[in-house]
Every structure is written in C-alpha cells, then in structure tokens.
Amino acid sequence: MNERHMTDDEIARAVAGLELDGEIQRHLDACLGCRRRVEALKAPLAARRREMLDAAPDWEAQREQILFRLDGPAAVVPRLHRRHWARALLAAAAVLIAALGLWLNAGRRSPATPRTDAQVERVLDQVNATLADDRVPGFEALDQLVPSPGEIAGLQTHKKSQG
Amino acid sequence: MSTRERGRRLKDVMRASAMRTADGDRHEEDWALSVRAQEGDRDAFGELVRRHQKLVFMVCRQYVGADDADEAAQETFLKAYTKLGTYDGRSKLSTWLVRIGINTCLDLLRKRARRGIRVDGDGGENPIMAVLPDDAADPERRAIQRQTVARLAYAEAALPAQQREVFRLRFYAEMELDEIAEALDVTVGTVKKQLHRAVHRVREELEAVR
Numbered sequence: 599m600n601e602r603h604m605t606d607d608e609i610a611r612a613v614a615g616l617e618l619d620g621e622i623q624r625h626l627d628a629c630l631g632c633r634r635r636v637e638a639l640k641a642p643l644a645a646r647r648r649e650m651l652d653a654a655p656d657w658e659a660q661r662e663q664i665l666f667r668l669d670g671p672a673a674v675v676p677r678l679h680r681r682h683w684a685r686a687l688l689a690a691a692a693v694l695i696a697a698l699g700l701w702l703n704a705g706r707r708s709p710a711t712p713r714t715d716a717q718v719e720r721v722l723d724q725v726n727a728t729l730a731d732d733r734v735p736g737f738e739a740l741d742q743l744v745p746s747p748g749e750i751a752g753l754q755t756h757k758k759s760q761g
Numbered sequence: 762m763s764t765r766e767r768g769r770r771l772k773d774v775m776r777a778s779a780m781r782t783a784d785g786d787r788h789e790e791d792w793a794l795s796v797r798a799q800e801g802d803r804d805a806f807g808e809l810v811r812r813h814q815k816l817v818f819m820v821c822r823q824y825v826g827a828d829d830a831d832e833a834a835q836e837t838f839l840k841a842y843t844k845l846g847t848y849d850g851r852s853k854l855s856t857w858l859v860r861i862g863i864n865t866c867l868d869l870l871r872k873r874a875r876r877g878i879r880v881d882g883d884g885g886e887n888p889i890m891a892v893l894p895d896d897a898a899d900p901e902r903r904a905i906q907r908q909t910v911a912r913l914a915y916a917e918a919a920l921p922a923q924q925r926e927v928f929r930l931r932f933y934a935e936m937e938l939d940e941i942a943e944a945l946d947v948t949v950g951t952v953k954k955q956l957h958r959a960v961h962r963v964r965e966e967l968e969a970v971r
Contacts, residue, residue, distance in 0.1 A: 614959075616953055
C-alpha cells in the first residue's frame with residue numbers, strides 16, 4: 599500500500615466519482631482514514647438526497663396524474679395519432695358550418711317567405727361542390743357517409759314522383 | 762394494433778427489462794416504447810413515465826425547489842409527449858427528458874423572476890429548518906448530522922451557478938458525467954472540472970466549521 603495519504607484534491611476527486619490514479623485508488627481501498635475522509639462528505643450528500651426524496655410525490659399517483667392530463671386541453675395528441683381521425687372530423691365540421699351558414703343566410707334575406715325547393719337545392723349544390731373538391735384534406739373519409747350528387751338527384755326525383 | 766396485442770408487446774418489453782439491465786438494452790427498450798407511445802399507445806407512455814419519473818423529479822427539484830418540483834416534472838412529461846415525434850433516439854431518452862425538464866424549470870424561474878418571486882432553486886426553504894432523516898443512532902450524532910447537512914446546503918447555495926448546477930445534478934439527480942454534459946450542452950471535461958471545483962469548495966466550507 600502507498601503510505602502517503604490522499605491529498606484534499608484527491609479526496610475531492612474521489613467524492614465526485616472522478617477517476618483516480620491506480621495507486622491512489624488502491625490506497626483508498628486499503629486505508630480506513632482516507633475512506634473516512636471521503637465518507638465525511640458523501641454521508642451528508644446522501645442524507646440531503648434522502649431528504650429531497652422524502653418530500654417526493656407518490657410515484658404512482660404522479661404517473662396517473664400525468665396520463666390523466668394527457669387528455670386535457672394543455673396536451674396535444676402526437677401527430678401520428680391525430681392524423682387519421684382529426685382531418686375527417688375537421689372536414690365534416692367545416693361542411694356542416696358552411697351548410698348551416700348558407701341556410702341561415704337564405705332565411706335572413708327573405709324572412710317572410712318560406713324556403714323554396716330551389717333554395718334548398720342551391721344549398722345542396724354548394725355542399726356537393728365543396729365535397730367534390732379534392733384539395734380539401736380528409737373529404738375522402740366522408741365519401742362513405744355523404745350521398746353523391748347522383749344519389750341526391752335520384753332521391754329528389756323519387757320525392758317528386760311521390761308528391 | 763389491438764389493445765390486447767399492445768398489452769402483450771408491452772409485457773414483452775417489461776419482461777425483457779427485468780432480465781436485462783445493460784445500458785444499451787435499456788436505451789433500446791426506451792426507444793421501442795417511445796415509438797409505440799408516438800403511435801398513441803398510452804400504456805407505453807405510462808411505462809416511460811414510470812422509468813424516468815424519479816430522475817425528472819429530482820432534476821426539477823434542483824432548479825425550482827420542493828414546492829414546484831412535482832408540477833414541473835408533470836409538465837415535463839406532458840411536453841415530452843407532444844414532442845415525441847422529434848426524439849430521434851440518438852441520445853438516451855433520459856437525457857432528452859432531462860433537457861426538456863431543465864428548459865421547463867428555466868421557463869418557470871423566468872416567470873417567477875418577472876413576478877418578483879425569489880429565484881434560488883430551493884423553493885425559498887430554509888435549510889437550517891429542514892427536517893432531516895434520523896439515521897444516526899444517538900441524539901448527539903443526529904444533531905451533528907443535521908448541522909452538517911444544513912451547512913452543506915448553505916455551501917452548495919454559495920457555489921457559482923454552473924458549479925452548483927453540475928454538483929446538484931451529479932449528487933442528487935445521480936446523473937452520469939456524460940449525461941450531465943449532454944443535458945447542459947457542455948463537454949465532459951467541463952463537467953469534470955466544475956464538479957471537482959464544486960466538491961473542493963463545499964468540502965472546504967464544511968471543514969472550516971469543524
């Protein structure tokens with residue numbers, strides 16, 4: 599064993615967990631006095647860390663809280679997850695708002711007169727034109743839900759023949 | 762992928778986690794979990810939280826103090842969830858989370874400073890009044906340990922900012938030197954130098970009152 603005890607600098611290195619010269623490391627392993635000097639700082643450091651951990655939250659509760667908050671307004675769902683349904687939903691909302699706006703507008707212009715079939719058809723034509731616009735993302739998903747212009751025309755013919 | 766299938770795959774990862782402890786394996790598992798979390802698998806994200814919440818909390822604790830550490834840690838994970846698409850797996854997930862955590866805490870400290878609230882990273886607590894664990898057997902030794910820890914807290918608070926940051930991340934968040942370097946965007950050599958100086962100073966302070 600190296601008889602020379604460790605310097606303050608070497609003790610600081612040992613406390614910090616920095617690499618020590620091979621001979622110094624062997625001395626530290628064998629010398630109780632030097633180990634005590636290292637321990638004299640490591641012990642309060644460990645005690646202070648324990649003190650901080652004692653004030654830590656319940657980990658499971660914290661985890662649940664985080665997962666719960668993922669649904670809140672602060673969290674945004676990752677893009678990959680959002681992509682599939684968000685576009686279709688946004689497109690559907692846009693079409694409904696546009697249709698509702700046109701319908702209300704037509705009503706406001708002539709409040710005293712009842713809406714004619716021509717007015718309704720004009721609104722439906724505009725909705726169909728919007729739906730047929732391939733540049734609007736997500737409309738492909740709506741194709742299965744909304745009848746095509748041909749189907750609408752067929753329905754109208756059927757309605758007239760019944761009337 | 763069905764919920765059952767996702768559950769089965771998650772169990773596989775957890776089993777693998779129990780069997781392998783090597784750093785590289787852990788990194789691979791984190792990466793796999795992050796990919797699944799990105800696809801919307803909440804169980805996978807929950808597992809990531811479980812793996813890293815203690816580290817993230819202890820990092821936040823060093824910056825914003827005891828009162829706000831929990832909130833800052835939660836905020837860190839919420840931010841991480843929204844940014845998962847930007848994680849490329851080149852660094853460890855833990856380091857990536859620590860970086861988000863540090864930025865979250867710095868934002869909080871800036872807000873506090875604007876509102877004129879004291880910024881000391883210790884939440885305004887008085888270390889002298891801190892309740893310490895009683896792990897020393899006799900009352901005299903307990904009292905000495907309390908005093909030593911209180912002085913340690915003061916000595917540490919008196920360190921220059923970067924030394925204090927490195928010191929706390931090393932001893933309380935128990936981060937490796939290379940992780941600290943990456944999180945703070947400095948070299949490992951700088952971390953070693955700052956840490957060595959910090960320990961030296963703190964030790965001198967404690968020796969001076971003995």
